[in-house]
Amino acid sequence: MTDVLAVADHRRGELRDVSYELVTAGRELADVTGGDLHLAIISGPVDDFAEKANREGVDAIHTVSHGEEFNHDIYTQAIAQLYDAIAPQYVLAPNSVNGLDYAPAVADELDLPIVTDAVGLETDGQTLIANREMYGGKVETTVEVDAESALVTIRSAEWPTAEGTGDASIEALDADIDKDAIGSSVTGFEEVGGGDVDISEADVLVSIGRGIEEEENLDIIRDLADALDATLSSSRPIVDNGWLPKNRQVGQSGKVVTPDVYIAIGISGAVQHVAGMKGSETIVAINTDPNAPIMDIADYAIHDDLFDVVPALTEQFQ
Amino acid sequence: MATHKTMMKILVTVKEVATVEDEFEIEGTAIADQYLGADLNEWDDYAVEEAVQLQEAGLADEVVTVTIGPEDCEQTIRQALAKGADRAIRIWDDALEGVDLLDVGAKTELLKAVVEAEEPDLVLSGVQSGDDSFGATGVSLASAVDFQWGAVVNGLEHDLEDGVASVRRELEGGVEELTDIDLPAVLTIQTGINEPRYASLRGIRQAQRKDLDVQTLADLGVDAGAVEGDLELTEMYEPETESDVTVWEGGADDTAGQLAELLREKGVAQ
Numbered sequence: 001m002t003d004v005l006a007v008a009d010h011r012r013g014e015l016r017d018v019s020y021e022l023v024t025a026g027r028e029l030a031d032v033t034g035g036d037l038h039l040a041i042i043s044g045p046v047d048d049f050a051e052k053a054n055r056e057g058v059d060a061i062h063t064v065s066h067g068e069e070f071n072h073d074i075y076t077q078a079i080a081q082l083y084d085a086i087a088p089q090y091v092l093a094p095n096s097v098n099g100l101d102y103a104p105a106v107a108d109e110l111d112l113p114i115v116t117d118a119v120g121l122e123t124d125g126q127t128l129i130a131n132r133e134m135y136g137g138k139v140e141t142t143v144e145v146d147a148e149s150a151l152v153t154i155r156s157a158e159w160p161t162a163e164g165t166g167d168a169s170i171e172a173l174d175a176d177i178d179k180d181a182i183g184s185s186v187t188g189f190e191e192v193g194g195g196d197v198d199i200s201e202a203d204v205l206v207s208i209g210r211g212i213e214e215e216e217n218l219d220i221i222r223d224l225a226d227a228l229d230a231t232l233s234s235s236r237p238i239v240d241n242g243w244l245p246k247n248r249q250v251g252q253s254g255k256v257v258t259p260d261v262y263i264a265i266g267i268s269g270a271v272q273h274v275a276g277m278k279g280s281e282t283i284v285a286i287n288t289d290p291n292a293p294i295m296d297i298a299d300y301a302i303h304d305d306l307f308d309v310v311p312a313l314t315e316q317f318q
Numbered sequence: 319m320a321t322h323k324t325m326m327k328i329l330v331t332v333k334e335v336a337t338v339e340d341e342f343e344i345e346g347t348a349i350a351d352q353y354l355g356a357d358l359n360e361w362d363d364y365a366v367e368e369a370v371q372l373q374e375a376g377l378a379d380e381v382v383t384v385t386i387g388p389e390d391c392e393q394t395i396r397q398a399l400a401k402g403a404d405r406a407i408r409i410w411d412d413a414l415e416g417v418d419l420l421d422v423g424a425k426t427e428l429l430k431a432v433v434e435a436e437e438p439d440l441v442l443s444g445v446q447s448g449d450d451s452f453g454a455t456g457v458s459l460a461s462a463v464d465f466q467w468g469a470v471v472n473g474l475e476h477d478l479e480d481g482v483a484s485v486r487r488e489l490e491g492g493v494e495e496l497t498d499i500d501l502p503a504v505l506t507i508q509t510g511i512n513e514p515r516y517a518s519l520r521g522i523r524q525a526q527r528k529d530l531d532v533q534t535l536a537d538l539g540v541d542a543g544a545v546e547g548d549l550e551l552t553e554m555y556e557p558e559t560e561s562d563v564t565v566w567e568g569g570a571d572d573t574a575g576q577l578a579e580l581l582r583e584k585g586v587a588q
Contacts, residue, residue, distance in 0.1 A: 011489065072457075072467070095453075097489045100445075101469035104422060104454035105461035113548035114422050116452050133557070134450050135338045139349065142553040143419065150548075183466035183500040190486075190494045204586050228587045240510035252490050261584055282584060284577060285563075289340040296559045300580060302566050302573040312574035317587050 001148060002035030002125075005088040007042070007079060008053055009096050011070065012189065015049050018094040018154070020161035025121060025154050026092050027057035027162065032123050033089050036060060039168070042078045043067045046172075056164035064175045073182040075102040078175045080109050085173075088149070090128065095153035107151045115143055116153045128152070136270055137293045157275065195247040202231035204261045207250055207277070209235040211266015211287065211306055215243045220310050221265060227317035233257065235273045251276035266306045269294025286310070325379035326478070326501075328369040329438035331429065331456070332383040332398045332406075333359040334391035335449040347418060347554045358394045361444025363401075365507040367514040368474060369442050370402035375476045378440075380404050384432045386414070386425060392530060399525035400517035406528065407432055411535040413542040419450065421547035426458045428545065431538035433463045440483070441504040445470050453506075460504035468499045472508040 006026040008019040023039065030037040036059035041049045046063035054061060064078040079102070083091065093103040095117045107114035119140070120131030128145040130152060199205060206225040212218060225232045232248060239249040250257050252272040262280035267273060269285070269292055277283070278297050285298035286306050295301055302309055334356050342353035358366075369381045383398045383406045385391060395406045409428050414420065433441065441460070446453035460467030472494070473486030478501065487495040488508050499505070517525070535542055566573040581587065 011493075072469075076461070097470045097487065100453050101457060101467075101487070104456075104458035105467070107422070107454070108426060108458045108461035111423075114452075114454055114458070115549065116422075116454050129552075132451075134554070135336070135349070136448060136451075137557070138338050138342070139344065139554050140557045141347070141551055141555075144550045144552050145548055146550065147548040183503075184468060184497050186495055186497050187484075188496040189489075190496065192492050192494055228581065230586070236509070242513065246492070249492075253488050254492055256491070261581065261586055282580075284580070290565075291340060293557075295563050296557075296561045298561070298563045300566065300577065301563045302577065304570055304573060308570035309574050309577075312570045313577055316574060316578035 001087050001089045002033040003038060003086055003088040004030040004033065004035060004090045004092065005038045005040060005082060005086055006092040007040045007075070007094070008049060009094040009099060010044050010049060011098070013044060015052050016094070016096065017161055018096060018156040019053055020055060021156060021159040022092050022094060022154060023053070023055055023057055023162035024159040029090055029121060029123055033125050035089065038062060038082070038086055038088065040064065040079060040082055042075050043070060050170045054166045054168050054170070055162040056166050057162050058166045058168040061168045061170045062173050063170065064173050066175060066177055069186050070098045071182060071184065071186070072102040072105060073184070074177055076105045076109060077177050077181070078173070079106045081175050082173065083110055090123075090149065091151040093151065093153045095155050099153050103151060103153050110151070112149055112151045113145055113147050114151045115145060118152050118154050119158045121152060121154070133271070136268070138291070155271070192246050195245060197231060197247060199231055199233045199248060199250065200255050200257050202257070202259050204228055204230035205233045205250070205257060205259045206230045206263050206265065207233040207235065207267060208238060208265050209267030210237045212238070215241070217307070218243060220307070220314070224310050224314045227314045230263075235267045235270070264294050264298070265310060267294055268292045269297065326372070326377060326439035327380045327382065327436065328372060328378045329433065329436055329441045330362070330365050330369045330381060330383045330398070330403065331441070331443040332362045332366065332385045332395060333444070333447050334385065334387050334394035335359045335447050337448070344554050344556070347551045349554070356391065356394060358397050359444050359447045361446060361448070361507060361509055362398075363514045364509050364511050365442040365444050366398045366401055366403060367512045368507055371512060372476060373402065377476060377478055382407065382436060382438070384429060385409065386420065386428055395530060396525045397517060399528045399530075400521040401515055402521065404528065406530045408530060408532050409538065410532060413535055413545060417545070417547070419547070419549055419551040420545070421549040422452055422454045422458050424545040424547045425455045426462050427540055428538065429455070429459050430462045431540050432533070433459065439502050441465065443504065443506050445506045445508050456504050456506035466500045466503040467505065468497055468503065469506045470508050471505045472511045474505065474511065
């Protein structure tokens, strides 16, 4: 029991980057345990994916050709069968929306402890130590897993992607999928966030978060955006509250933006938000909390009340 | 099997989460008490609202909440009751005292016992909790009780025809997956699915009189060994920052002036 099994992530015909990050994370563990790194590719164009995922560090790729799109029942059954066949010490899955739709079920099924959203992993061959955040990123923790085997989901963009061309064996697993156990089916996909404006095209974004407190207060942000000839965007809570339409949301579940200037106002900078704007050329943060995670990626910051700073800034451009 | 039941029972998992002030100190593997507050988990607030709306739409006849937590969290549970849940179950036991990280497997065991006793048609849980953010209990529970499930649901059609829940799952990058899920099922509810109500004064008064049943491990028939868990929180620290942020100091007019200067340098508004 020294092998590592990682599960690739894909959606609508595309292998997602976290798959290559899983290879890196898996390789690091397997180097210590002394086992092989296996990569499972389940559903979709598996042969095409297997070729792409055959990067340096992968010892074996197992394909399960069953259905085009993600289905958690197929994943759960296929991974359980691979687990029985390989007997890995560690199973790694992406902490993606789909990863969280099957990994906990796999852990329950196989009676494995589960650690989700790991940002760091270490093992001495016996004990697994995972780093993960708590309280929305305010603190980081180490969690020790005292078990022979464990399942971990890893956060995207925390490990570098594996590169190069590997020489993994590629085997098709004729998984025994119990169709009666499949109790959900995908009926379609919808792109949301279309409409009048594409925030990913903007050169300057004035982005507002929870710090605005009330919907009525949005006017001072609109005034600033007008004065700067900038586009208005927001973090998730503003859209959740229905104060701005979904097409204004920056972040993991919204749009990824890379403007020349991103002004984050009253945004704490949760990891899901940062994932959508960290590629901005210049980031300015206005926030009363000097410890807010947004400060870690900001180039410039004002630690002050947005209700004082924003009107003063607007005035400068009028 | 044909079912003649037209009304459903909904179980909502409700957690009281610790909230942390902007400035805080860490003591050992926890944040020092004086910097902590308590609140109804944000995601669970949406789950409660969804359940209450299903009841108001005539699709459910009972909404029951279940919470793992000590007596202190009853105020938070009453919040959910004030918003319209009918009764509450609180699980607590000496064996849970002092466990600083109750892992997914342990929570699953506890909640499983409640699901088996209550036999709900639908379980709604928040996608994650705001404190330890595992985001795994709902799906783990579904697997344990042999229910169907859907994770990260931000839309649920209020018809549930033929025992099927039509949901939207919020994937990354502004894509939503439309999925039909057979009932009974566990759905993990994402923020933004609805607009959680504020409790009315009448609701708050009524909540005081609603049933809040406390269950121990023995009551649930769960062995103490089942909640021991395999995870141990060994360290807590403030994340290292690689920040090289330039902080402008001074009054709002000064700082706004410096920012304006930067923006002009960058060619903004010109």
